[in-house]
Amino acid sequence: MDSFSIRGASGFIKIKIEEAYGFPNETSVFGGYDTRSKLKLKSTCFSVNSILWVSTGNIYDFYKQLEATQRDLRGIARFTSYENNLLFEISYNEVGHVSISGEFRDNCVEENVLKFEILTDQSYLNRSLGKLRQMVEKYGDNRGIASSEKA
Secondary structure, eight states: OOEEEEEETTEEEEEEEEEEETTOOOOOTSOOOEEEEEEEEEETTTEEEEEEEEHHHHHOOOHHHHHHHHHHSEEEEEOOOSSSEEEEEEOOOTEEEEEEEEEESSSSSSSOEEEEEEEEEEGGGHHHHHHHHHHHHHHBBBBBHHHHHOO
């Protein structure tokens, strides 16, 4: 299954690719392949269940940042969908605690915004990295899988 989730004590973010357009031959101007994905987000008593348009390039960029921050146990990894309706960042502090904060806009025309924060620690993110790695192995980098296979 082409999905990844980031979990914490008070919620989660899950992105599941339902369709990857052009895969494996036609890449997106946003990097990788355009996807129609399913977003599930829960933060305490608030939840989102929506369609998310995101490229596999957006996922690849996030994976590389998260991989570096998890290795160093410091820094910030940022996720942005190409429509800018889902934005979040994972930030580490000195003692291994992690904060996931961001916002989701269901409709960019209306001012309906869910701002959220999910607290977690770095041990939760190892599974997330594994799932992201599987997706990167399948879809490749920002140039898609064809260019990744040639490298």
